[in-house]
Amino acid sequence: MQSDVVVLGAGIVGISVALHLQKRGRSVVLLDRRGPAQETSFGNAGLVQSEGVYPYGFPHDFGALLRYGLNRTIDAHYHPSALLDLAPFLWKYWHHSRPARHAAIAKKYATLIAHCVSEHDALAREANATHYFKREGWFKVFRTPQQRDLRLAEAERWHREFGLAYRALDLPTLEAEEPHLAPVLIGGLHWTEPTTINDPHGLAVAYFDHFAALGGRYVQGNAATLENVGQGWRVVTPEGPLTAGAAVVALGPWADMVTKPLGYRLPLAVKRGYHMHYRPAGDAKLNHPVLDTERGYFLVPMARGIRLTTGAEFARRDGMKTPVQLARAEPIAREFFPLAERLDNEPWMGARPCTPDMMPIIGKAPRHPNLWFSFGHAHHGLTLGPVTGRLVAEMITGETPFVDPTPFRVDRF
Template sequence: MAPFLAAASAEHLKLAHEAGADALLRRGGWIKAFRSARGEDMANREAEELKPYGIAPKFLDRAALIALEPNLSEKAIGGAHYADPLSTPDPEALAQSYAALFVNRGGRFETGDALSLEPAGAGWMVTTESGRLAASDVVIALGPWSNELARRFGLRLPFFVKRGYHMHYEAKGNAGLTRPVLDLERGYLVTPMTRGLRLTTGAEFARRDDPPSSAQLDRVEPFARELFPIGARKEPKPWLGRRPCLPDMRPVIGPFPGKPGLWLDFGHHHLGLTLGPVSGRLLAQLMTGEAPLVDPAPFRAERFGR
């Protein structure tokens, strides 16, 4: 994953620039804040693991932390600042800007049930609201729903989802944050967003379509109130999302085994927004026979057997 991830920011910056959305990519990195010496040890250990990949956070004491994020309470005694990653205050607006760029360049959106996909002659056919659509090449990119369609054509993958929740909060007395901050010892993240301060929970292991549970948010919200300047909840219930996963935490990108013209691009787990553009580039390169930007072998569906 390392070379693939290393290319992700540059792809976003290029695409956002072309889409007129530079302002939706925020610099300043993110911070893993800790509350105790034990937390500092954890942050140190994680930093050690990342060293071989050329990633080195800057360690901040309380004064340096507060210089960057003055509204963190005294419970945060320091942090590890990863300065390079980008973040966005509005992933929906970012995705919409990319979609508009696609249309400006001659792309077209059609709506329909992807499960209507079927082989037709030498290619493929899908039913949309404006009729049947034929194509020589088709990509299955349905995130957490991809497995259903892949199985229809005989591909069985050890596919699962990690669910997660988020909630937006009023900022207390307009005190805000300027970048995402992780409460390392409690396992949730708070990010300044267009819609308010967003608390994002960790991974919930549940079936994709199980009813939502309030347990994750209820558990971490009191911790968040200790550390962050969050006020009232802004929505009646949390958003529930599903991260599409494979057990080796690598997406499947490449040809569908034994089905010419059918392609796969899903399973981006915690990093689908980050990896969207670079993943699209790799798949396009494989489809058109261009030299791929990274070795595609680790992403092939065949790694799980057939």
């Protein structure tokens, strides 16, 4: 088999890269060990976060650090046995999350975020997938005046700095728009411009089907067999060796399986997360994704049911599943919104690929010809998949990139 480009990894980022390259007339093979979007891209809160200009940082206030240290929260959990391995990453993550550095990162990161809705819209129209989208934003709701005032002040700063649209929700407005939430709230914050997706896996598969309809090919295989051959690349597949003029590594949390053997020691770690679906009890309806801010979990209306998602679990990528955050969240969520029975046999777990400066790695590998990197999107893989796909495709084909890729280059580490 031969192709112009082989894209390693069939998550939302890899699918978007492959689709944009195929649109530009390149012959593309998309390779993954599983089917399209069956790993990290299968489960998330379904948000295209146009408000997410500040990537999720490491907390710096003492109270939060103390709570996380006790390891009993819903929004963060850690495996004590993994802390020694994770310590270098966590130290750098904490350093980059200091307010001044975080603000500087946000200015760079916003150049990608600014295009997230429009790039999804473009692909969704081409793939006949617009029915997956809802354009009513999402809610952050509050139980205490302290959190309400803090987050509304933050939203106002972001509005002035980046033009982000929001509205403050007083209690009567919140109760009118989400009448089935428990009467434990004092108000909320409505991010009005993000779009929500009722089946993230279905959307990714729709993009994949469009890639295939344009002539793109999918092969199941082991990306770790990638090797440099002259100016091109070869990977072993059950169908025989595949050679390509260029290779794109879009393997998310498994990127190091390819990058390490090639000599790239990148500070990549994972934040694992879990979800479970529930049937709404009786006639209860959830109209928006809702973040219970003080408790640290999301409830999201999905095609399958109400999806409960948890925060970040710091653990080894391949460590055993420990859905303790889900177990902590479920009884609180049941009091918060009328949830009936579970709809999944077991909790789903995914691993988000994270860099210490919270920005993805996008661009050409510095020491190998025709090798490109596209991973490390952390919480925003779904949000930034189509943006990254277009950016990588433009760089590979020699077009002028529509976003300056310099801040995301691999040699910044």
